[in-house]
Amino acid sequence: MSTPTIPDTCPRCDTHEVSLLTESPVPGRWSMYLCGVCFYSWRSTEPGYATDPATYPAAFKIDPVDIPKMPVVPSIPARRA
């Protein structure tokens, strides 16, 4: 089995901190990748709209600058006294 080629760019945030997350139990069938910036993960066998930065839906793109300002959902309730 050959080593999978890790994509250069995250489809969702367009950064380049992509790593190999896991591989298929049957060697060579698929690989999963993880973005270290926005934590998007995708499988190599998914269609282009989920794997290709050029065709990933613009409405779901994330600018890394906005990540620290994003709300925690669901919110974490205050501790009971």
Ligand SMILES: [Zn+2]
């Ligand atoms: Zn990303």
